[in-house]
Amino acid sequence: MAYETTGEATTVEVAGGDAQTSEGRAAGHEALEKGAGAELTRERVLAVCQSNWEYRGIDDASMREMLEELTTHLDEAAAAGRTPQDVVGPDAKAFAAAWARARTPLLQRVLRMAALIPFVLGSLLLLTHVFDRSTSLAIEAPRVAFYVALAAAIVAWEMRRGSLGFRGWTVAGLVALPVAVITALLIGDEPLFHLPLWGTLLFLAPGLPYTVVDIRARNNAPGKG
């Protein structure tokens, strides 16, 4: 593996000469075939890194900057006849993880995720308030099971494939629906409790500052406006 990361330390592998470099790269290709089972294209590397950084709590502005830097490097390497694997090594996820750890301390990333996960949940609940035209939501076990299964499937898909897309959403929905049905059959669909609107707004509160910063960064990004 090209990256060994322990805590804050990141180590790298280097090659001694042309012959060794070829061997190292050949070994990397072999590892990739055994591991991910797919060729590392430029697009796949970028998608894998983006999803990895999203789940590791890298903020939008930093992520955009890192993606631009990586894209430029991949393009220049390609022009010099080198492959994406020569740039990121045989394991794109390990590369992305090492960069994320170096870029933002764990505590900052954990705090961000701890704020944004309830924000996403709160947004879904707020939409349900709007659709139901109600200030109080009945929370039933099948609904909880559906969202939990949907979130798990989406995270698993993105971590594995790099990007979600229509196919990913379809698969996640197909996983979540039976989970909700089975939960309804096993537990029933009686309300577990009623969630008032202020409860939903409480879910949104911690993630709001992060969201505002992300939106501002997006609007101020180069090439925008």
Added chain:
Amino acid sequence: MTKELSASHDQRRSQLLRGVLDLCLLALIAERPRYGYEFVEALTESGLDLVSEGSIYPLLARMERAGLVDSYRAPSAAGGAPRKYYRLTEAGAAELSSGRTTWSAFTGAVSSTLGT
């Protein structure tokens, strides 16, 4: 047997560079501000091939967090999209100077021990 020796040689070079890659990057930035791909080109020209070129980015990120380097965006002489250039800070210059002293003392001691 030759292949094993070659692998062992490669591994030793890898381990040696691990310990000083950050200093190499600082030294390259001290010459002039550079962007990511330029580091790889300069290292390759010096005979220091990285198996994974991108491994410089976690190091650069860590050095930027530590205040040893800072960055700015500017168009590249080669054209295309603006690049993220890294430049040395005062703390980075001090770290490089200290690193050079340590390296000289270390290589001197190793050379003396190895009898080279």
